[in-house]
Amino acid sequence: MSLIVQKYGGTSVGSVERIQNVADRVIAARRQGHELVVVVSAMSGETDRLLGLARGIRANIDGRELDVLLSTGEQVTIALLAMALEAKGCPARSYTGAQVQILTDSAHNKARIRDIDGARVRRDLADGKVVVVAGFQGVDEMGNITTLGRGGSDTTAVALATALKADECQIFTDVDGVYTTDPRVVPKARRLDRITFEEMLEMASLGSKVLQIRAVEFAGKYNVPLRVLSSFQEGEGTLITFEEESMEQALISGIAFNQNEAQLTVAGVPDQPGVAYRLLGAVADANIEVDMIVQNVGADGTTDFTFTVHRNDFEKALGIVHSRAEALGARQVTGDDKIVKISIVGVGMRSHAGIASKMFEALAAEGINIRMISTSEIKISVVVDEKYLELGVRALHDAFELEQPRSGQ
Ligand code: ADP
Ligand code: ASP
Ligand code: MG
Numbered sequence: 001m002s003l004i005v006q007k008y009g010g011t012s013v014g015s016v017e018r019i020q021n022v023a024d025r026v027i028a029a030r031r032q033g034h035e036l037v038v039v040v041s042a043m044s045g046e047t048d049r050l051l052g053l054a055r056g057i058r059a060n061i062d063g064r065e066l067d068v069l070l071s072t073g074e075q076v077t078i079a080l081l082a083m084a085l086e087a088k089g090c091p092a093r094s095y096t097g098a099q100v101q102i103l104t105d106s107a108h109n110k111a112r113i114r115d116i117d118g119a120r121v122r123r124d125l126a127d128g129k130v131v132v133v134a135g136f137q138g139v140d141e142m143g144n145i146t147t148l149g150r151g152g153s154d155t156t157a158v159a160l161a162t163a164l165k166a167d168e169c170q171i172f173t174d175v176d177g178v179y180t181t182d183p184r185v186v187p188k189a190r191r192l193d194r195i196t197f198e199e200m201l202e203m204a205s206l207g208s209k210v211l212q213i214r215a216v217e218f219a220g221k222y223n224v225p226l227r228v229l230s231s232f233q234e235g236e237g238t239l240i241t242f243e244e245e246s247m248e249q250a251l252i253s254g255i256a257f258n259q260n261e262a263q264l265t266v267a268g269v270p271d272q273p274g275v276a277y278r279l280l281g282a283v284a285d286a287n288i289e290v291d292m293i294v295q296n297v298g299a300d301g302t303t304d305f306t307f308t309v310h311r312n313d314f315e316k317a318l319g320i321v322h323s324r325a326e327a328l329g330a331r332q333v334t335g336d337d338k339i340v341k342i343s344i345v346g347v348g349m350r351s352h353a354g355i356a357s358k359m360f361e362a363l364a365a366e367g368i369n370i371r372m373i374s375t376s377e378i379k380i381s382v383v384v385d386e387k388y389l390e391l392g393v394r395a396l397h398d399a400f401e402l403e404q405p406r407s408g409q
Contacts, residue, residue, distance in 0.1 A: 001166035003035045003079060007135065007157035008335045010044035011174040016084075021334045022231060023084035025172070026130055030090065035125045037164065042073025044123065047136075047150070063108050064367035066136070067147045074134035075155070082132045089351070092130040097137035097145070102156065103140035104146045107155040111138055111146035112214070114206050116163035129283060154215035155348070155361045162222040164228055169219065170237075171211065176230035177238035178203070178210055180402040181255040185393055188403045191354060192253065193236065198344050199253045202379045206343040209259030216240065251355060252346035252400040255393055261291060262314035263339050263371065263383060264321055265306040268331025271298030279305060282297070282320050288313040292341070292374045293384065302331070306372060308383065311337050341373065342390045343381040344396060356380050362399035368392050 006029070010387035022040075030036055041047075050069050054061045074358035085092035098119055104111035124131045135153025137145045146153050146308045154171055161169035178200065179189040195203075204213040210228060219226040219240065269275050271352045280290055296368050309317045318335045348353050356373075359380055363370060363388030369390065371382040384392055397403065 001034050001035060003037070004029060004165060005039065005157050005161040005164065005166045005169045005391075006036045006357055007039040007149040007153055007169070007170075007171050008041065008231055009153065009173045010041045010046070010170055013040050013042075013045040013081065013255070016346070018081065018231075019077065019080050019084050021290055022081060023088055023090070025231065026081075026085060026201045027088060027090050030130065036130045037121060037125070037160055037166070038081065038112075038130060038132045039153055039160060040074060040132065041135050041153040042077060046073040052309045067108050067145050067162070070147050071137040071145050073135070074136055078132045078134045085130055085132070091128055092131055092132055093124050093133040094134075096134045097156070098139035098143070100133055102133075102138035102159070104140055104148070106140040106142070106144065106146065108144075108146055113138060113148070113159045113218075116159055116164045120158075121160070121164060127160045131358040148214070149212070151209060151212035152214075154212040154361045155218060158215045158222075158226065161224045162218060163189055167225070167362070169224050171215075171226065172231035173210065174230070174232065175210065175228075176233055177228050177236045178240075178254070180253070181393055181397055182208065182257070185257075185390055186255075186397050188397065190403050190405070191300075194239050194241050196347055197240055198243065198378060199347060200240050202343070202345040202376075203254050203256045206256035206345065206347070206379065206381065207260075208256045209261075210307060211240075222231050231360055234366075250346060251348040251352050252344050252402065253348075254275070254345050255396050255402070256343045256345060256392055257389060258341045259386065259389065260311050260313045261308045261339060261341055262274070262335065262337035263306060263308050264314075264317055264333070264335045265304060266321060266325050266328075266333050267304045269305055269325070269328050270303045271301055271303040275303075275347070276305065277305075279321065279324055279329060280307065282324050283317055286320055287315060288320075292381065294339050294372050294374075308341070309373070330399040340385050340392075341381050341383050342392050342396065343379050344400065345379045347378050349378050349380075358394060358399060362395045364391060366391050366395045369394070 009054040082092040084093035101117035103115040135156040183189040226240040
């Protein structure tokens with residue numbers, strides 16, 4: 001008998017009918033002889049609705065009480081799923097994160113899981129029950145409710161699978177696997193049978209929301225077999241694997257994009273030691289994460305400095321940079337939040353030259369101007385005007401022939 005952790009996302013539990021459908025799937029898996037732990041998200045739109053209520057009280061609200069509020073979304077779906085299972089004759093028990101002791105640090109709204117006490121879950125499984133656990137939430141040492149950041153139910157599922165030494169962690173969602181890019185933007189996108197952890201990690205960190213990045217990190221670190229599947233149709237989905245020889249032929253596995261960034265430029269800063277530190281140090285002190293950074297070669301004793309931050313932090317970062325720029329004697333500060341970062345990802349990049357020029361050629365052919373570029377071993381990212389998002393992603397999808405099945409698949 002194998003132990004499977006299944007996770008169902010918001011769309012998959014978006015109505016009572018859909019919850020019944022999830023119950024049927026769980027029962028079918030159980031009939032095949034598996035033990036089942038099921039993690040659920042809040043009903044689709046619910047977390048946003050709750051956030052909206054909180055923002056009605058204070059814009060930019062965060063912290064402890066927000067977690068108390070947001071965690072209620074998942075408490076509704078665990079109860080409904082357990083009821084649906086019981087009504088269909090399948091013994092089930094639901095638990096909040098605090099009840100199964102998903103112990104986290106105290107970083108409200110973006111807590112990290114430290115430990116899970118699997119004893120209660122194991123006892124219920126031994127009693128022949130399906131255990132239903134609320135995703136996205138935990139509890140800190142002081143008993144405060146915490147949440148794990150948007151998309152965090154994926155991480156709950158992987159962490160539970162690790163703690164319980166499950167045989168597989170299955171992420172059920174509204175698409176039937178991981179695609180070469182978001183199928184909502186490129187209808188020609190192709191489902192991948194397999195993708196490496198490394199590539200999935202890059203895709204997630206570069207904006208593909210199909211899996212939360214921490215879930216991929218966790219699964220890679222603890223070697224949890226992870227699969228993305230559809231809750232609406234049958235199929236093998238996409239298996240996230242360690243690198244295999246047969247996977248090396250593909251140059252590029254996928255294209256990710258991030259529409260949540262904004263760009264800031266400080267022009268004409270003195271080309272002196274300590275300038276980057278004084279500018280970005282102040283931004284970091286305000287707890288603002290900086291993503292891409294570009295500094296030009298100095299000319300005439302001055303240089304230009306461009307970096308990107310999350311759009312939510314744009315105004316705040318602009319204020320900080322304005323105040324610093326004056327002290328530094330910079331010529332001008334400009335900002336733009338109508339940008340998008342498009343990235344191509346693939347382990348094949350390691351062994352092939354010319355990928356970057358092919359990317360730039362494809363964008364140039366569409367008249368798309370590149371504002372910033374950054375590269376790492378298995379990815380190349382460009383920042384372009386927001387209006388070029390779809391055109392850019394489609395052009396790259398065509399240029400790298402991603403609709404063609406890659407060898408070994
Ligand atoms: P859930 O609510 O089930 O967690 P999400 O909305 O978080 O679902 O993630 C699924 C969505 O991720 C898909 O509907 C799809 O639009 C989007 N997505 C982005 N990039 C990809 C990709 N490369 N492959 C598949 N889906 C992707
Ligand atoms: N309900 C949470 C969210 O919308 C967590 C999740 O769905 O994974 O972000
Ligand atoms: Mg999600």
